[in-house]
Amino acid sequence: MNVVNNKWIGQRTIRPDGVDKVTGRAAFAADTNMPGMIWGKVLRSPHPHARIRSINTAKAEALPGVKAVVTSRDIVDFPIEKGAVTLGIQDMRWMCRNVMARDKALFPGHPVAAVAATTEAIVAEACKLIEVDYEVLPWSIEIDDALKADAPILHEFNRFDGKASNIMSRIEVKKGDIVLGFKDAEVVVERSFTTRPVHQGYIEPHACLISVAADGKTTIWSSSQGQFMVRAMTSMLTGIPQSDIRAIPAEIGGGFGGKTIVYLEPLATLLAKKSGRPVKMVMTREEVMRATGPTSGSKSTVKLGAKKDGTIVAAHGTFYLQAGAFPGSPIRGAVGCSFAPYDIPHVLSEGFDVCSNRSKVAAYRAPGAPIGAYAVECVLDELAATLKMDPLELRLKNAAKEGTKAAHGPVFPRIGYIETLEVAKSHPHYSAPLGKLQGRGVASGFWFNAGGESSAQVNITEDGNVVVTTGHPDIGGSRAGIANICAELLGIDYRRVSVIIGDTQTVGFSNLTGGSRVLFASSMVVTQATDKVISTLRERAAKIWEIDPEAVKWENGAAHPVSPNAGQFEPLTLADLAEKAPSQGGPIGASVQLNTQGAEGGFGTHICDVEVDVDLGIVRVVRYTAVQDVGRAVHPSYVEGQLQGGVAQGIGWALNEEYIYNRDGKVDNPGFLDYRMPVCSDLPMIDTALVEVPNPKHPQGVKGVGEVPLVPVMAAVANAVHNALGRRFYALPMSPPKVSAELDAPAQQAAE
Secondary structure, three states: OOOOOOOOOOOOOOOOOHHHHHHOOOOEHHHOOOOOOEEEEEEEOOOOOEEEEEEEOHHHHHOOOEEEEEOHHHOOOOOHHHOOOEEOOEEHHHHHHHHOOOOEEOOOOOEEEEEEEOOHHHHHHHHHHOEEEEEEOOOOOOHHHHHOOOOOOOOOOOEEOOEEOOEEEEEEEEEOOHHHHHHHOOEEEEEEEEEOOOEOOOOOOOEEEEEEOOOOOEEEEEOOOOHHHHHHHHHHHHOOOHHHEEEEEOEOOOOOOOOOOOOOHHHHHHHHHHHOOOEEEEOOHHHHHHHOOEOOOEEEEEEEEEOOOOOEEEEEEEEEEEEEOOOOOOHHHHHHHOOOOEOOOEEEEEEEEEEOOOOOOOOOOOOOHHHHHHHHHHHHHHHHHHHOOOHHHHHHHOEOOOOOEOOOOOEOOOOOHHHHHHHHHHOHHHHOOOOOOEEEEEEEEEEOOOOEEEEEEEEEOOOOOEEEEEOOOOOOOHHHHHHHHHHHHHOOOHHHEEEEEOOOOOOOOOOOOOOOOHHHHHHHHHHHHHHHHHHHHHHHHHHHHOOOHHHEEEEOOEEEEOOHHHOOOOOEEHHHHHHHHHHOOOOOEEEEEEEEOOOOOEEEEEEEEEEEEOOOOEEEEEEEEEEEEOOOOOOHHHHHHHHHHHHHHHHHHHHOOOOOEOOOOOEOOOOOOOOOOOOHHHOOOEEEEEEOOOOOOOOOOOOOOOOHHHOOHHHHHHHHHHHHHOOOOOEOOOOHHHHHHHHHOOOOOOOO
């Protein structure tokens, strides 16, 4: 369809969920209550690493008001030795041990039991009465400690290079021969970097309410990024058939990848089944910070080789990422995305998944890619300085384009990366003057994007309006985008389209909200369903007019004869045809289910200005511009919001956010007071520039936009700080104590 002269696609329509959210009417998981409801709570290990000799729950069970107690004996076991049992990207062998410790507690906060009781006070007291006999074991928190020859091994069965190891796996992507590539290089820059684990920082904690009826039928209300994931994982971990579980998605107060697995739902389900009462569980902020997934900390080394004219000929990246207590760090994102913006003939990118005594990591917005981009884009900055080239010119000279074969496999089709560089270079921000102790940095980034399974239903109501049902929780504005697209296709006002998120029993299977896939995938199935509805509308009009359906066209919300030769008839509107539906064949609607294909990766280029207070060591971001190829901005305000939100999170990652551990191996800052996320006063107005290079494999040209905006940020901030101070920081965050220590140290020596 024409993606230029549209009425609703590309318009800043009012978001359908906006009024409920700003008035407080939107129902989140913790808002849900039921008659007879009782409260669940988790007992968590105080130790980073301990063998569980025994658990005695007798005193807790005897406490008046206690209705049920659950331990690992109640959770379905997936034995390690029987091999992987995968659900999406998760292995249920690890999930069953993450929701409840079995033989060992592997991080402080690891669940060891769960209780349900009539009041929150009683359930808290009951947890204190559970007696756990621990054999405390040596532990390691940091990557370097976990890799030592004498490091305590979390999973004794694991072998790497023939030895017991905390390295759970290694992956690589390669292209050409880096040995030959570096022989051809005239300039080589190699640097090492570290980042700290950071939390996704969603405001709404994990919460659920679960009812198990006498016949075993189970209903789950919860906050998640995928109700079908909740149903499947809960089924597998409790043994209840999926067909007996109905998972209903609540509004979600942020996820960013952190709500793509379950923590509470299997426990609350078992407590509800045992007690015969609905069970509600809500995490405290401290529980969220101690026991749910941050993203990985990392240790990376990047080496780039170039000709003196700036042509990059070789690249080698090595990325060690913390998985936490169980394997699964996002090494694929670090390894696959880091060099993707560049056309480099010889590349080797390798990643190592390292377990240590931290909570299991979860996805965080382009998982792994920001970590890799931080290292690569900082080395690119140093390479540009060595070559005396403008940093954007260096990127332009080596930019991936249509026909470039990426190291991670694909040959790029038409992509908009060069356009993002050109827009950044010509943007007024890039040439604006800088003040004293101010600096400017740039960086680029890439994320794969995804398609996958999606389902949708489009139904015409009796009064001639439209209800669209899709199967993915709306985190990034998918309801507003779908309303725009459906209204465009039908030729009606967008306010006549209601978009709802169906539960697992009202809509076909739909994969998670994640991977920047939802608008891409859901608009495909909605487009096909709407096309089917339009065909039905044309057939109904043809029947009324007694002409051939091919002689009817759908235009501006009504059926019209294709030409005067087809007959002289007054248009039949959507309302007209809905009114006549009972006598002309019945209700009008269609559903479509697809495993959507054709997602294309996204590219962005960012410009960041900082100002450094050398007395206090504070780095302030004073101006920021994010440029991104967004494919087609179906709802520009939401797209801009995605870019701005990613930038805000990246600034926090770069300057302040980190998990701090004490000597006992516990998180020392498990709350938003001490875990320093940026607030409005920490941020400038964030400018955006939307480059639209439509995806030819999508009916509206859509590309995912939600994850790319986080990828370049840390590197852009770090490069700006270097530009301001002439000193390079090789570790994040660049928090005031670290900046002050660096400024107080002797002048930085050239890196070896």
